[in-house]
Amino acid sequence: MRLNVSTALANPGQSYPFQAEILIPPMVVLDDPVSFSPVRCEGEYVGSGSAVTVRAHIEGKVTSRCAKCLEPVTQDISCQADALFTPGAREGEDEYPLEGYQVDLMPYAREALLLELPMRFLCSEDCKGLCPHCGANLNTTRCSCREGDTKPNPFAALSELRIEDEEV
Ligand SMILES: [Zn+2]
Ligand SMILES: [Zn+2]
Structure with a gap:
């Protein structure tokens, strides 16, 4: 314009x-x-x-x-x-x-x-995000990954990255 x-x-x-x-x-x-x-x-x-x-x-x-x-x-x-x-x-x-x-x-x-963009976008304050194991959207799905597996998963960050790449 x-x-x-x-x-x-x-x-x-x-x-x-x-x-x-x-x-x-x-x-x-x-x-x-x-x-x-x-x-x-x-x-x-x-x-x-x-x-x-x-x-x-x-x-x-x-x-x-x-x-x-x-x-x-x-x-x-x-x-x-x-x-x-x-x-x-x-x-x-x-x-x-x-x-x-x-x-x-x-x-x-x-x-x-x-300059006004938020630091990050969230669909809601309590978005459950993606399962770090299988990538399922936990807002809409209950995946069968074991709950209570509280050991930190060193590959969680990597798998998130991989999912983002696939989205693109
Ligand atoms: Zn969300
Ligand atoms: Zn899962």
Whole structure:
């Protein structure tokens, strides 16, 4: 979603309200798939010299997978973000390129929302996760692995890794 900011560049100091719907492509974050619903972005932009500052509230829904059972989890996500768009800027550090009279809101919204991602997604507070022996989802299945086998399984972490690989 591109925003034409020529009026703001011609009238420095004047703020212009805007709202936009932004599509963010799905991505992989720390080995987990992350996708967003179309996000709403509402705020204002102000020109100063050859740069434009965008301040907006961004909100939508994010889907990733439960850190314990690997099932999909969708939750609300929102943030308030400021960014400076200048000619020739590289993306990052809250600075983005101003291309002619246009700013591309997608990288800005994406980076702002990525900062708001939870440390890990959980389908519920008491998710039982996967059986470390057979990989069954213990929320929906009772596997036949022996309970009461309390010896720590040194391969549990490995088998979780293997399961994640198979999911991909
Ligand atoms: Zn879960
Ligand atoms: Zn099992």
